[in-house]
Amino acid sequence: MKKESTVLEDLNQALAAEVLAAFRYLYMSKIVSGISSLALSKLFAEIAEGEWEHAKLFMGRIIQLGGIPVSRPLEWEKRSFNPYAEPPRKGGAPRKGGDLKAMVRDALKFERSAVEFYQRLAQRTRDTDIITYQLVIDTLVDEKNEEHKLVALQES
Numbered sequence: 001m002k003k004e005s006t007v008l009e010d011l012n013q014a015l016a017a018e019v020l021a022a023f024r025y026l027y028m029s030k031i032v033s034g035i036s037s038l039a040l041s042k043l044f045a046e047i048a049e050g051e052w053e054h055a056k057l058f059m060g061r062i063i064q065l066g067g068i069p070v071s072r073p074l075e076w077e078k079r080s081f082n083p084y085a086e087p088p089r090k091g092g093a094p095r096k097g098g099d100l101k102a103m104v105r106d107a108l109k110f111e112r113s114a115v116e117f118y119q120r121l122a123q124r125t126r127d128t129d130i131i132t133y134q135l136v137i138d139t140l141v142d143e144k145n146e147e148h149k150l151v152a153l154q155e156s
């Protein structure tokens with residue numbers, strides 16, 4: 001098996017994490033219910049779309065660089081830069097304010113670990129791979145925006 005360069009490995013870690021994040025946000029957008037959950041459901045659905053876009057971009061870049069994008073669901077969990085946590089489902093749909101707040105906190109944890117990962121990847125590619133660098137910076141800006149929207153919701 002061809003050994004992957006560090007950047008390709010990082011891009012695959014990003015792809016795996018983004019696919020899982022897209023799935024998880026979609027899932028959470030569908031299971032939240034009850035009073036005050038509409039805004040949260042909409043935001044989770046919107047973020048799911050954003051993460052899916054990131055997955056598309058990273059997959060494209062991996063192929064451009066001659067790498068092989070992760071192709072098995074098992075690998076998504078193994079290679080994601082962030083450990084996968086199952087969406088909450090105990091006791092049915094989260095509907096109480098406390099449950100919803102816990103979901104937002106949990107989403108924020110993911111966004112912050114994404115920001116850290118992309119900051120490191122941006123530093124690593126800044127002087128060696130300007131195209132990947134730009135892609136990572138654009139993603140970083142999206143993740144930061146998602147973080148801000150989640151924080152705003154938390155404070156509302």
Ligand SMILES: [Fe+2]
Pocket residue numbers: 018021050051054114139143
């Ligand atoms: Fe993302």
Ligand SMILES: [Fe+2]
Pocket residue numbers: 021047051111114142143146
């Ligand atoms: Fe995100």
